[in-house]
Every structure is written in structure tokens, then in C-alpha cells.
Amino acid sequence: MNAAVTESPIQLHRPAKPVAPAAGPWTREAVLALMEKPFMELVQQAHAVHREHWPDGDIELASLLSVKTGGCPEDCGYCPQSVHYDTGVDASKLMAPDAVLEAARAAQEAGATRFCMGAAWRSPNDRDVEKVAELVRGVRGLGLQTCATLGMLSPSQAGTLAEAGLDYYNHNLDSAPDFYPTIIGTRQYQDRLDTLKNVRDAGIHVCCGGIVGMGETREQRAGLVAELANLNPPPESVPVNDLVRVEGTPLAGELKETPPLDPFEVVRVIAAARITMPGSRVRLSAGRRELGDGIQALCFMAGANSIFYGDKLLVTGNPDAEGDRALLQRLDLKTTGQVVAAKG
Ligand code: SF4
Secondary structure, eight states: OHHHHOOOOOOOOOOOOOOOOOOSOOOOHHHHHTSSHHHHHHHHHHHHHHHHOTTTTTBBBEEEEEESSSOOOOOTOTTTTBSSSSOOOOOOOOOOHHHEEEEEEHEEEEEEEOOOOOOOSSSSHHHHHHHHHHHHHHHHHHHOOOEEEEOOOHHHHHHHHHTTTEEEEOOOOOOOOTTTTOOOSOOOOOHHHHHHHHHHHHOEEOOOEEEEESSSOHHHHHHHHHHHHHHSSSEEEEEEEOOOOOTSSSHHTTTTTTTTOOHHHHHHHHHHHHHHHSSEEEEETHHHHHHHHHHHHHHHHOOOOEEEEESSSSSOOOOOHHHEEEEEEHOOOOOHHHHHHHOH
């Protein structure tokens, strides 16, 4: 376990109630049975679990900055940053530390408590990791929680980031194991699990979720949730993304004639994640703009308690920060910083 992380004065905003160890692994069938409950019953059940474990009901605001965009050698079928697809995204080098810190300060002033730095690498080299470790030290020095998503990590690279005080590492499972090979060919599911293990072993908290709306079945969505819930321990953060179809990516082409996923299905996934991972921050991530205010409200009801906040995700649009603040206000939802401040 990394001492720099455990002794940090930075609040990690964990659940109020200790989460009892799960009675056993979640089967895909059990998660599917949850997701197939009558909608209102499912939302009600998820809301009860949410109230029990997160009585403050606060919403965490995480800001995301792409510190190195595009040119990625992986072939993830949804991603505009892959070098394999013509999406109009230009490749750039790793941003200078001053520019990253400036963005972090701006995110903090706008109310974010976590700052995530994303770089489009298959797996960074050791020099890249050293540079990101410097960024982590700088951002952490501002009093923000830090998160990074850099691709596959070796045990020693995870150790370097842990030493720098990295609080969270994001590495998504993306989908169920049986759907995964239809969207990504350049690396295996097991590669993802290996990186997650390296991150865990280094003492860094895990941020791991997936994407829905890629043409998978409901059963496969349940399969993704079961995989996440069965990680031991489950990820502390679980981002749920609704696919944003970016022109030029294979999935945008393949799904051209397919209507977008029913937004209520996103709510069902959030609810299943909340019930199966009561102690995790469930983050409503990409695709929020398309979901609209009403569906987002239902997602919060079903247990989402974190959002990506700011004008831009890595390269796709996001509801603007002002709009987010207004929505949370209309729903009488406090943000994490506000709740901590109120407790003094
Ligand atoms: S999702 Fe990540 S790993 Fe996959 S192509 Fe995009 S940047 Fe590369």
C-alpha cells in the first residue's frame, strides 16, 4: 500500500456506511434479473441502497483534461483518438505542466474536487510516466484529488504514480467479455484486468466502468456490471458512458441505421451498478448531454453520485459547467465540496 495515498489530507469522500463484503460473486443472470425488474421497482430499490450508503446524497464533480490527445495505436471502435480512424482529431504531444496546472486551477475554482488527466497511449513509456507523475504532484499540491488514464501500466509504472500520490487510476473494462472483442482487436480483456491488478497492488484507487449503447444486448450490459462488481474489491469509481457516436469511428458507421439506446436503459444500468456496488461512486459520464435533464435526474435517483464536469470530455462535448450547476440546483443536489464545507 502506498503511504503517500493513505496519509493524504485530501478527502476521498467515501461512503458513510462501511460496505459489508458481498455474500458471493454476482452472476450475470442475477444482475440481469435486477435489470429486468419493473422500472420503478428497480429505481426504488437502487435509491434505497443509495440512501443507506450515501446519506449526504452529494454529487462529486470530476473534471477531465486530455493532456495528450489523439494518435493512439489502439483500435477501440468507439474512439475518435485512434490513429486507425479519420475523425478530424489531431495528435498532440503531452501538455506542458504549466498549462495543465492552469486548467486544474480553473476546474477547482469552478467547484471540481477531482481532476482527471487523460492521455491517448496504448501503454506509456517510463519517461512519459515520470512526466505524468510530475503533473500528479503539481495537481495534488493544489488540493485536488488526482486521477489519470494513460493506458496499460506495468507494476513498476503503477508504483511510480503511486509514489507521486496518484489517488485514482482509470482503466475501463468497456463491456462484457463476450462483446469486447467485437469493439477492440488490439488488446485483450485480460490485459485490462492485468493493469487493474497492477494499479490495485500499487495502492491506487481504481476507477473502472464501461460504455453502453455500442450494440450490445441487455444481457451483455448485465455482464459488464457483474464483471465490475466482482472485481475484488469493486472499483471505487464506476463511470457509466452512453456511447457518443463520433463521425469517422467504426461504431458510428455500423450503428447508423440503429436508433440510440433507450435512455431508460442507461438508468437501469446505473441502478444495477448502485445495487451491486453500494460503496462505489457511480459516475454519469459521456453522453450526458444527449440524455437530457429529466433522464439525468432519474440517474441521480437511481444512485449516480458523480459527474464529469466541464465543457469537454476527452474530445467529445459535455453539458457546460453552468448548465450542470443549474441542473443540480434545480434538483436541490449538493456537490461534494459543498457538503464537506457545511460539515466544517
Ligand atoms: S479509448 Fe483509449 S486506448 Fe482506445 S483508442 Fe481511444 S485513446 Fe486509445
